[in-house]
Amino acid sequence: MWYAVILGGGSGTRMGMDRNKILLNVSGESMLVRSIRAFLPFVSGLIVVIRSSDMAEAAHLIQQIRTSCPIQIVAGGETRQDSVRSGLNALPDSCSKVMIHDAARCLVDAKTIANVMQSVDSVGTGVASIPVTDTIKTVDEDSWVTSTPDRKTLRAVQTPQGFTKQLLLDAHLKAMEDGFLGTDDASLVERMGVRVHLTEGSITNMKITHAEDLISAERIIDSQQAAPLRLRIGNGFDAHRLVENRDLILCGVKIPYELGLLGHSDADVATHALIDAILGAACAGDIGKLFPDNDPAYKDISSMLLLKKAMETIADRYSIVNADITIIAQRPRLSAYIEAMRNSLAAVLAIPLDQVSVKATTTEGMGYEGRGEGISAFATVLLQ
Numbered sequence: 129m130w131y132a133v134i135l136g137g138g139s140g141t142r143m144g145m146d147r148n149k150i151l152l153n154v155s156g157e158s159m160l161v162r163s164i165r166a167f168l169p170f171v172s173g174l175i176v177v178i179r180s181s182d183m184a185e186a187a188h189l190i191q192q193i194r195t196s197c198p199i200q201i202v203a204g205g206e207t208r209q210d211s212v213r214s215g216l217n218a219l220p221d222s223c224s225k226v227m228i229h230d231a232a233r234c235l236v237d238a239k240t241i242a243n244v245m246q247s248v249d250s251v252g253t254g255v256a257s258i259p260v261t262d263t264i265k266t267v268d269e270d271s272w273v274t275s276t277p278d279r280k281t282l283r284a285v286q287t288p289q290g291f292t293k294q295l296l297l298d299a300h301l302k303a304m305e306d307g308f309l310g311t312d313d314a315s316l317v318e319r320m321g322v323r324v325h326l327t328e329g330s331i332t333n334m335k336i337t338h339a340e341d342l343i344s345a346e347r348i349i350d351s352q353q354a355a356p357l358r359l360r361i362g363n364g365f366d367a368h369r370l371v372e373n374r375d376l377i378l379c380g381v382k383i384p385y386e387l388g389l390l391g392h393s394d395a396d397v398a399t400h401a402l403i404d405a406i407l408g409a410a411c412a413g414d415i416g417k418l419f420p421d422n423d424p425a426y427k428d429i430s431s432m433l434l435l436k437k438a439m440e441t442i443a444d445r446y447s448i449v450n451a452d453i454t455i456i457a458q459r460p461r462l463s464a465y466i467e468a469m470r471n472s473l474a475a476v477l478a479i480p481l482d483q484v485s486v487k488a489t490t491t492e493g494m495g496y497e498g499r500g501e502g503i504s505a506f507a508t509v510l511l512q
């Protein structure tokens with residue numbers, strides 16, 4: 129179960145004001161509330177860590193977010209690291225993975241969050257980062273250059289930084305025992321000898337530190353809101369035959385059943401319908417054109433890889449608003465696998481879970497699906 133720890137500890141001194149900057153409005157909404165909203169679609173709960181003198185005001189702001197997602201406010205510590213530890217200590221036992229995020233990065237986007245989560249799911253760590261555009265020098269105390277690292281090997285790291293909960297708890301415990309103070313959570317994990325994986329962040333995921341940053345952030349938000357909404361809708365349909373000695377895979381999830389779907393790839397009929405809906409909405413052909421079924425490269429390939437490739441072909445022009453899939457199967461019963469299927473698709477599409485719907489129905493015994501000869505699927509996708 130995913131949780132986010134939102135850090136709102138800092139003071140407003142660099143902003144030239146005595147108020148905590150994250151309680152300040154950016155284009156009509158506080159940085160704290162903007163950051164919380166960004167994570168709501170992705171997590172089962174949030175812990176907000178803030179200095180005790182700001183807790184009442186933070187609670188008042190958070191109350192205005194209408195959500196059923198539990199949000200707990202805890203008091204921060206002396207240092208950022210202390211505050212993260214307070215947040216980690218407040219996590220429930222049911223939480224297994226956690227993202228740490230600075231509320232001052234209130235422009236964090238869904239893609240950046242999804243990238244971090246996907247990385248933690250597959251390798252245990254995920255840290256948002258961007259390539260460095262400036263040439264970086266290391267210097268001595270008197271500002272004499274000591275080296276110029278190859279820029280290609282450098283990344284600027286942001287938050288969210290995601291980890292399995294136990295790993296981050298261990299790293300914080302070790303740092304505390306050793307009296308080590310890091311500037312981010314990844315560095316605590318790194319010194320445990322654990323490799324940390326970086327993911328693609330975003331230039332707009334800036335840390336609002338100075339008063340000028342506030343103006344830039346408002347410009348970014350205003351331009352996002354002013355961008356004309358170009359919506360495109362697409363539909364997809366597919367059907368495959370059920371046969372013996374094949375796995376039944378739907379939306380990337382292996383379903384226990386005595387039969388499986390027959391096809392050149394893994395015959396994931398639901399994902400094929402979804403791919404066709406995506407390509408259809410973008411006027412980018414269809415799955416057969418993109419991945420010919422006489423091409424040996426696609427023999428038995430996971431359709432989730434095809435979905436990823438299809439997304440790559442449209443990613444520079446479109447993003448997904450939402451996707452809705454209906455799977456038509458008389459047997460097996462699919463209700464127990466719906467959540468796993470949604471999670472699997474959301475991870476590959478890099479969108480929040482509430483933008484992916486998967487439904488299953490029978491045909492009450494009518495037609496080929498009803499006789500158990502095959503499974504079909506419809507998909508509808510909205511792109512912007």
Ligand code: MG
Pocket residue numbers: 366367368391395396397400
């Ligand atoms: Mg197909």
